[in-house]
Amino acid sequence: MSTRVGRLRQAVGRRTGTGLLLPLLLFDLLVFVVPFGYLLRISLSERGGTQAYAEGTWSVEGYSYLLDPSNTIAETFVFTLGFGVVVTVVSVAVATLYAHAMWRADGSLRVVLVAGALVSMFTAIVVKLFAALLVYSPDGVLNGLLVSVGLLSEPLRLVNNGVGAVIGQLYIVVPYSILAVYAVLSTVDESLLEAARDLGANGPRAFVEVVVPHAVPGILVAGVISFTWSIGSYAAPLLLGSGSERTNGVLVSDLLLREFDWAAAAALAVVVTATVLGGLVVGRLVLSRREVSASG
Amino acid sequence: MTLLELDGITVQYGTLTAVDDLSLSVERGELLCLLGPSGCGKSTTLRTIAGFERPDAGRVRLGGGDTPTDVTGTLPNDRDTAMVFQDWALFPNKTVRENVAFGLKMDGTPETDRRARADEMLSLVEMTDHADNDPTQLSGGQKQRVALARSLAVDPTLLLLDEPLSNLDRRLREDMQLELKSIHERLETTMVYVTHDQDEAFTLADRIAVVNDGRVEQVGPPASVYTDPETLFVESFLGTTNLVDCTVRRARAPAETADAQVADGGRVALETPLAEPLFAPATETAVSEDDHVTASLRPEQLSVGVARDGTVGDDGDGLATTGTVASRLHRGSQVRYEIEIGEETLVTHRRIADRLEVTEGERVAVGCPAESISFFDAEGRRLR
Numbered sequence: 001m002s003t004r005v006g007r008l009r010q011a012v013g014r015r016t017g018t019g020l021l022l023p024l025l026l027f028d029l030l031v032f033v034v035p036f037g038y039l040l041r042i043s044l045s046e047r048g049g050t051q052a053y054a055e056g057t058w059s060v061e062g063y064s065y066l067l068d069p070s071n072t073i074a075e076t077f078v079f080t081l082g083f084g085v086v087v088t089v090v091s092v093a094v095a096t097l098y099a100h101a102m103w104r105a106d107g108s109l110r111v112v113l114v115a116g117a118l119v120s121m122f123t124a125i126v127v128k129l130f131a132a133l134l135v136y137s138p139d140g141v142l143n144g145l146l147v148s149v150g151l152l153s154e155p156l157r158l159v160n161n162g163v164g165a166v167i168g169q170l171y172i173v174v175p176y177s178i179l180a181v182y183a184v185l186s187t188v189d190e191s192l193l194e195a196a197r198d199l200g201a202n203g204p205r206a207f208v209e210v211v212v213p214h215a216v217p218g219i220l221v222a223g224v225i226s227f228t229w230s231i232g233s234y235a236a237p238l239l240l241g242s243g244s245e246r247t248n249g250v251l252v253s254d255l256l257l258r259e260f261d262w263a264a265a266a267a268l269a270v271v272v273t274a275t276v277l278g279g280l281v282v283g284r285l286v287l288s289r290r291e292v293s294a295s296g
Numbered sequence: 297m298t299l300l301e302l303d304g305i306t307v308q309y310g311t312l313t314a315v316d317d318l319s320l321s322v323e324r325g326e327l328l329c330l331l332g333p334s335g336c337g338k339s340t341t342l343r344t345i346a347g348f349e350r351p352d353a354g355r356v357r358l359g360g361g362d363t364p365t366d367v368t369g370t371l372p373n374d375r376d377t378a379m380v381f382q383d384w385a386l387f388p389n390k391t392v393r394e395n396v397a398f399g400l401k402m403d404g405t406p407e408t409d410r411r412a413r414a415d416e417m418l419s420l421v422e423m424t425d426h427a428d429n430d431p432t433q434l435s436g437g438q439k440q441r442v443a444l445a446r447s448l449a450v451d452p453t454l455l456l457l458d459e460p461l462s463n464l465d466r467r468l469r470e471d472m473q474l475e476l477k478s479i480h481e482r483l484e485t486t487m488v489y490v491t492h493d494q495d496e497a498f499t500l501a502d503r504i505a506v507v508n509d510g511r512v513e514q515v516g517p518p519a520s521v522y523t524d525p526e527t528l529f530v531e532s533f534l535g536t537t538n539l540v541d542c543t544v545r546r547a548r549a550p551a552e553t554a555d556a557q558v559a560d561g562g563r564v565a566l567e568t569p570l571a572e573p574l575f576a577p578a579t580e581t582a583v584s585e586d587d588h589v590t591a592s593l594r595p596e597q598l599s600v601g602v603a604r605d606g607t608v609g610d611d612g613d614g615l616a617t618t619g620t621v622a623s624r625l626h627r628g629s630q631v632r633y634e635i636e637i638g639e640e641t642l643v644t645h646r647r648i649a650d651r652l653e654v655t656e657g658e659r660v661a662v663g664c665p666a667e668s669i670s671f672f673d674a675e676g677r678r679l680r
Contacts, residue, residue: 194348195385197372199399199450206373209398213389 036273043266052262062267073251073268080247080272083162083237084230087169091226092219094170095177099218100211102178103185117182121175128171129239133159136167136240165245168236173229177222184218185211217287224283228276248272299324299486300345300454301364305354307340307510314340316510317354322454327480327487329497332507333533338490339382341507342456345488346379347372360453373402378452380460384443386431392442393418393427399450410449417445420479437468444476448485457489461496473499494534498522506530528590528676537592538642542566542574542671544587563613566591566671571638575613576671578679589679590672597668598644600635600652601661613666621654635662 046054047061066073102113120128135141136158143155158164188211196206234249246254248268255265300322307315315337322328330338343349345356347370357364358376367375378399386395393414400410418424421441426434431442440460447455461469461476477500480487491497497504498518505515506529514526525531532539545567563575566589574591576583583589593615619637631651635642642662646652654660671679 189383189385191381191383191385192387194372195379195381195387195446196398196402197348198346198377198379199446200373200402201398202371202373205402210387210389 039266039269042262043270045263045266047261047263052260053266054263059263062263062265063271065261065264066267066271076246076248076251077271079245080231080233080249083165083169083233083245083247084227086166087173087230087233088223088226090166091170091173091177092181092222094174095181095222096215096219098174098178099181099185099215100207102182103188117175117178120171121179125172125235126239129168129235132168132171133240136164159240160242162241162245165233165237165241165247168240169230169233172233172236173226176225176229180221180225181215181218184215184221188214220283220287224280228279231276231279232272297324297362298322298364299359300488301355301357302341302345303355303357305341305344305351305356307337307344307349308352313510315344315351318507318510318512319354320505320512320515322486322488324486325484326502327477327489327500329501329504330488330490330507331494331497331501331504331533332492334492336507337510338492338507339458340510342379342458342488342490345454346377346456347375358454376453377456378447378450378454379456379458380440380443380447382459382462384439384460386439386442386446388430388432390431391427392423392429392431392434395431395442396446396449398446403450413449414445417449418442420448421445436464437472440464440472444479448479448483453486455485455487457487459490459492462491462493469496470499476500506533508533525670526678528592528672528678531592531670531672531678535594536643537594538598540568540570540574540591540593540640540642542568542576542589542591544576544583544585544589545573569639570615570617570642572615572617574615574669574671575666576679578671578673582679583673588674590676592670592672593642593664594668595642595644597664598635598642599663600633600644600654601663615662615664615669617662618659619662621656621658621660624654624656635660637662 042053043062044058044060045062046057046059047065048054065071098113098117102110102117105113123131133140137143138155138157138159140159143152143158146152147155158167192210192214193206196210197203201209232249233247234253237245237247237250249272252265252268252272255261255268259265298321300320302318302320305315305318306313318337318341320328320341330341332338340349344351345358347367351368354368355366356368358367359365360376386392387398390398393411396414396417397410400413405413415424415427418427421444423438423441423445426438426442431439434442440463443460461472464472473496480500489497489500491500501518503515504518504521506513506521508529514521514530516524521530522534525534528539531537543566545565564578564583566574566576568574568591576589576591578589617637619635619642622634622636622641625632625634626648627645629648630645631648632643632645633652633654635644652660673679
């Protein structure tokens with residue numbers, strides 16, 4: 001019995017690397033590779049006319065639809081990229097400050113800050129967005145407060161426009177960005193900060209000289225998370241934007257459900273996914289170059 | 297001339313008092329060692345000097361001029377001190393040269409000047425070849441050198457070292473001690489050096505401050521602290537010793553007292569577990585009957601000889617008795633002997649070349665001159 005267990009353990013030990021990866025690979029295959037293969041296939045079908053798409057045909061009609069200037073796909077794409085950039089910049093800035101506060105805080109304050117990030121992360125996106133709507137709408141909590149204390153004469157328009165879409169998207173990505181930056185900050189040896197202070201650096205200077213260089217990988221990860229997620233955003237622009245904040249995600253859903261043009265919808269989805277993957281590869285390259293230069 | 301004055305420093309963490317009303321002064325150009333067991337408050341004291349801890353009471357005065365100025369509320373970056381950290385705290389994202397030049401960069405020194413100064417410091421610690429390296433790839437000893445160069449580069453009024461050698465192996469540590477001492481002699485920078493290693497303190501220090509429980513027990517040159525301890529803590533912390541618990545029996549009757557000893561001042565007889573009484577230099581007012589007194593007999597002060605008729609020649613109030621060799625242990629360059637005397641076991645050691653011609657179980661005569669025995673009262677104060 002014991003030798004059999006021992007032998008089993010040995011066998012497992014030898015293949016632990018691949019063995020542990022297997023479930024992940026299977027999961028990836030089922031939820032990403034196979035569906036994405038279908039998507040790619042549909043994007044390369046003829047557009048259906050009366051059907052969603054012409055099954056079994058081969059064509060690039062979906063992609064040429066995207067390139068047709070009369071469909072204003074390019075505008076949507078540019079808007080989406082711009083939206084992604086704005087959300088990323090704000091998200092990384094907010095997350096870096098928040099993570100820094102979390103890192104410097106002690107005891108109960110740190111617990112509260114960590115809980116703030118986690119609770120927001122565990123809340124369903126739709127719930128979070130409706131909550132944001134309640135807070136930021138013209139007769140919502142924030143405007144009500146600002147008007148009643150006399151800071152504003154009339155409420156700010158913070159929803160049903162581009163600002164609303166950005167706010168909504170921030171509620172989705174900021175918690176992840178915070179954790180990405182915090183994970184790196186928490187590995188900074190505090191004696192490094194003391195050494196910098198000891199050698200004459202004031203607080204902000206020590207932060208810039210010692211903490212920021214150390215946190216760059218975390219900040220890049222936060223940027224990648226924010227950007228790739230915003231490029232594919234759907235719910236936030238739909239719920240907190242006006243009709244004119246059309247992102248790629250909204251457009252794909254329109255093509256699928258209203259136009260019933262699956263080939264074009266799939267083609268757009270493939271292009272968006274390729275853009276996101278391209279962004280990840282670039283981010284990865286930047287990170288690994290930094291690692292090489294740091295160790296070389 | 298006094299460079300640093302600590303005046304009644306108290307540092308508390310919640311209910312724990314790390315440093316308790318500690319006062320100390322450091323002279324310009326000297327190397328003072330704060331020596332004590334871990335948790336005694338020596339590192340906290342150093343951090344208070346650097347400005348990382350704000351004392352709950354007391355003042356820190358640091359001076360370039362004639363009289364030290366009060367820096368108690370001054371931030372670490374505005375204090376003219378530099379610290380070498382125990383884990384060295386080198387900046388991992390900067391090269392060795394950038395690390396050394398960091399303090400000068402914060403001063404606003406021009407690039408070429410600070411580069412020249414950094415290279416000068418790196419040559420001082422013999423690290424010129426590593427100037428462009430990544431500090432994370434250096435060995436412990438090399439990191440230690442870079443950390444020292446980084447702190448020296450800003451030419452601090454006072455250099456603080458927090459157990460900088462404790463993460464190195466013994467051989468390297470001993471080499472670095474000698475090197476540090478020679479750097480100190482060359483640059484004449486005033487240094488406060490924290491260590492728990494007495495050998496390190498004796499090697500490096502101009503003066504040693506023995507710290508215990510957040511207080512300074514004794515300050516002085518290494519030799520006088522070792523040979524003339526003021527408290528039982530100092531005696532037992534520095535080196536090994538045989539501590540023998542004794543009980544005060546009576547002051548020596550006048551009839552038994554030789555004239556010379558009367559001139560010495562009072563002596564009291566102690567009941568010891570050594571089968572022989574000892575006589576402590578104390579008056580009856582200092583101790584009273586049944587008080588506990590601890591006698592300390594340094595191993596190197598014990599003489600061991602062949603027993604003749606049970607005793608060695610009596611040399612007055614010293615120890616003169618016989619015992620049995622209980623064990624003999626070779627420890628590298630030394631031999632350690634345990635000798636059972638009465639209910640007590642005394643330890644002594646000899647260098648291999650001077651080892652004793654005794655075997656286990658042999659009866660030997662054991663002696664110790666009176667002036668080499670220190671006595672401490674129940675509070676640990678030296679009886680003189």
